[in-house]
Structure formats: C-alpha cells, structure tokens
Amino acid sequence: MAEISFKNFNLFDGKRDHIEENSWFTVDQEIGKITQMGTGEGPEEAVDLHGKYVIPGLMNCHTHIVADPSRGDGGSNTNETEIAVRSVDSLRTLLKSGVTYIRECGSAYDVDITFNRMSKEGTLKKVPHILPSGGAFSMTGGHGDMPNMGNLVDSPDAMRHAVRVGLKKGVKAVKLIATGGVMTAGDDMSSTQLSVEEMRTAVVEAHHQGVPVGAHAEGNPGIMNALEAGVDSIEHGFYVNDEEADMMAKNGTYLTPTLIAAWGVAELAKGKIPEWESKKMQVALDDGFENIKKAWKKGVKVTLGTDAGTPFNGFDMTPVELELMVKHEDATPFEALYTSWNAAELMKVSNEYGSLEKGKYADFLVLDENPLADVKAVQQEDKEVYLSGERQF
Numbered sequence: 001m002a003e004i005s006f007k008n009f010n011l012f013d014g015k016r017d018h019i020e021e022n023s024w025f026t027v028d029q030e031i032g033k034i035t036q037m038g039t040g041e042g043p044e045e046a047v048d049l050h051g052k053y054v055i056p057g058l059m060n061c062h063t064h065i066v067a068d069p070s071r072g073d074g075g076s077n078t079n080e081t082e083i084a085v086r087s088v089d090s091l092r093t094l095l096k097s098g099v100t101y102i103r104e105c106g107s108a109y110d111v112d113i114t115f116n117r118m119s120k121e122g123t124l125k126k127v128p129h130i131l132p133s134g135g136a137f138s139m140t141g142g143h144g145d146m147p148n149m150g151n152l153v154d155s156p157d158a159m160r161h162a163v164r165v166g167l168k169k170g171v172k173a174v175k176l177i178a179t180g181g182v183m184t185a186g187d188d189m190s191s192t193q194l195s196v197e198e199m200r201t202a203v204v205e206a207h208h209q210g211v212p213v214g215a216h217a218e219g220n221p222g223i224m225n226a227l228e229a230g231v232d233s234i235e236h237g238f239y240v241n242d243e244e245a246d247m248m249a250k251n252g253t254y255l256t257p258t259l260i261a262a263w264g265v266a267e268l269a270k271g272k273i274p275e276w277e278s279k280k281m282q283v284a285l286d287d288g289f290e291n292i293k294k295a296w297k298k299g300v301k302v303t304l305g306t307d308a309g310t311p312f313n314g315f316d317m318t319p320v321e322l323e324l325m326v327k328h329e330d331a332t333p334f335e336a337l338y339t340s341w342n343a344a345e346l347m348k349v350s351n352e353y354g355s356l357e358k359g360k361y362a363d364f365l366v367l368d369e370n371p372l373a374d375v376k377a378v379q380q381e382d383k384e385v386y387l388s389g390e391r392q393f
Contacts, residue, residue: 032388057100067309179222
C-alpha cells in the first residue's frame with residue numbers, strides 16, 4: 001500500500017472549535033483517505049508542514065461555473081464550447097481559492113453533469129469534486145427562463161417528468177425557482193413562481209433517489225411556499241422572517257445566504273450593470289444581512305455558498321464570504337468555518353468529506369495563520385491545496 005504522511009502542523013478538523021497542535025496524519029494514496037492520525041512526532045518519513053495550519057477544503061454549495069462574473073452572463077447566450085472552456089477555468093479558480101467540493105446550482109447545457117463524470121473518470125484534473133444540478137427547474141417566464149439554462153415546468157406532472165429526466169441524466173442536486181430574482185428583468189424578489197404543489201412533486205421525486213433539493217427563494221411568500229414543499233435548503237433567503245426561521249430550525253432546513261452575491265451587486269457593480277438590477281439588490285442588502293442574522297441566532301443551520309458567477313462575484317471569493325459572515329452576521333471565525341461542514345451535510349457527502357478524520361478523504365488546505373483567530377487567514381493567496389492527499393496548488 002502506497003502511503004504519504006504529513007506532520008508538524010496545527011489541525012482544525014472542521015467540526016470542533018479547537019486547534020490540535022503538533023498533529024500528523026497518513027493518507028492511503030490509492031484511495032486518497034486518511035488511515036491514521038494523531039499528535040506528536042508522527043511517522044519518520046513524512047512531509048514536514050513546519051507548524052502551519054491545516055483545515056478541511058472548503059465546501060461551496062452554491063456555484064454557477066458557466067457564468068461570467070465580469071458581466072453577469074449566466075451562459076444563456078453563449079455557445080457550448082465557450083461555456084465548457086469558461087467553466088473549466090472557473091472550476092480551477094475555485095480549487096485554487098481553497099474550494100475542494102461544489103454543489104452547482106444551475107448550469108447551461110448540463111456541463112456540470114459531464115464534468116462530474118470526467119472528474120470521477122480522471123480525465124478532468126485539478127478541479128473540485130462536483131455535485132451537479134444540470135439546469136434549474138423554473139416556470140415559463142420565471143427567473144431562470146433563459147435559453148440553454150433551465151427546465152421549464154408548468155404543472156406537477158410536468159415537474160415529475162422533468163425531474164425524473166434530470167435524475168436519469170445524472171443530476172445529484174435539484175434546484176428549484178420559488179421566487180423572482182435580481183438578474184431577471186421584469187420580476188422581483190417577492191414574486192411567487194413555482195407553486196407549492198410543483199415543488200413538492202420535485203422534492204418527492206428527488207428524495208426517492210436520496211438527492212437534496214434547494215430552492216432559490218429570496219422573498220415572500222415564496223420562501224414559505226418552498227418550506228411547505230419540504231425543500232432541504234433555502235438559497236439566498238434575504239427576507240426570511242421569524243415564522244420561517246423557526247420552521248427551518250425545527251425541521252433542520254438549511255439556509256445558504258450567499259452574502260457575497262448581494263454585497264457584490266450592491267457594492268462592487270455600481271454603474272457596471274443595468275440600473276434595475278443593482279437597485280433591486282441595494283434595497284435588499286441591509287434587510288438581508290439583518291434577517292439572516294436573526295435566523296442564524298434562532299438556530300437555523302447556515303451553509304457556505306457564494307452564488308459564484310453572479311456580477312462581480314468571482315470564483316476566488318469563497319474565503320471572502322467567511323469574512324462577511326464575521327463582519328455582518330456577528331459570527332465567530334469558528335461559526336463561519338462551520339458553515340462549510342453544514343454544506344457537506346446538506347450535500348449528503350459528510351460521511352467522506354467536509355472534515356479531517358480517519359476514514360475520510362484527505363482534502364485540505366495549508367495556511368500560514370490560524371483561521372480560528374482570524375478567518376481572513378483563509379484568504380491567503382499562496383495557500384497549499386490538496387485533494388486526496390495530493391497537492392494541486
């Protein structure tokens with residue numbers, strides 16, 4: 001059995017608010033999993049990490065690898081070849097930033113399904129693991145009704161068929177559109193889109209196959225509709241109210257706030273995107289920060305997801321999302337980092353990913369500074385990134 005060991009590092013395992021000093025672990029290189037770990041000198045033949053900090057790779061559970069953040073292009077008006085090239089570059093930028101697993105939340109041409117297969121086969125290298133969604137499920141004329149991007153459904157029966165087709169293609173995460181959004185002209189966050197019955201049908205079909213369901217839901221009553229349909233996560237949730245937060249905490253429903261997406265549109269994109277688009281997010285930004293903070297304090301499980309690909313929200317920005325959680329949501333560095341573990345649980349991959357423990361994949365980052373002291377340590381540009389114990393960057 002080929003093995004590689006690492007020693008002399010400070011370990012944050014991803015689940016405990018604790019740094020285990022002078023740690024070591026051994027990785028089975030054939031399967032990429034940690035077989036032994038401990039503290040002390042460790043194996044004699046080992047890679048010396050010189051007292052640096054080792055943390056799990058980040059789990060970003062809301063990305064759009066097909067999009068161009070420099071212009072807010074979701075991929076609807078670009079051909080498949082251009083989309084594929086752009087998406088591979090996006091994946092590698094995510095990995096270099098420290099993201100080792102993504103849940104794609106809406107792709108053009110189902111490229112994420114293909115990339116997931118290629119990655120597992122070993123023909124696509126230096127990319128994060130992918131939980132693919134294919135195109136999102138939207139109503140005709142709704143947010144997501146764009147060429148090459150979505151699956152348009154207008155009844156429960158149509159939803160049942162569309163989801164079954166998606167699962168057959170290789171969808172591993174279903175994305176529903178419960179409300180309007182920022183990037184679609186003519187609707188807004190409070191506009192109700194897919195019905196409770198349509199979404200409930202999707203949930204039933206997806207859950208039959210053990211596949212999680214997330215709902216794009218920014219305002220009301222769409223957030224409540226998605227909760228009544230039984231979705232696993234609310235994506236964005238800028239106007240989540242007390243009743244909904246209590247319901248989410250009770251039922252274990254996750255919230256992916258995508259703070260960087262809101263902040264990017266409101267603060268970085270002024271004058272660079274259509275006025276109607278930036279105005280919608282400017283109105284929602286402060287409300288969103290406050291509503292999400294209240295939901296978090298009520299015990300709602302918050303996940304790490306950035307909506308990467310939206311305007312001025314690049315694929316290198318996941319570590320900045322953690323900083324915004326600390327700055328605007330009063331989270332501690334540990335609470336911010338724990339959202340990555342929550343993302344692993346939402347994606348149903350936490351048995352093998354999301355923390356550094358014996359029997360799990362050795363996907364990890366090596367940092368110069370302690371992220372539990374200052375979460376901005378994860379923003380280090382020259383951090384080391386490992387997949388299955390093999391250095392990628």
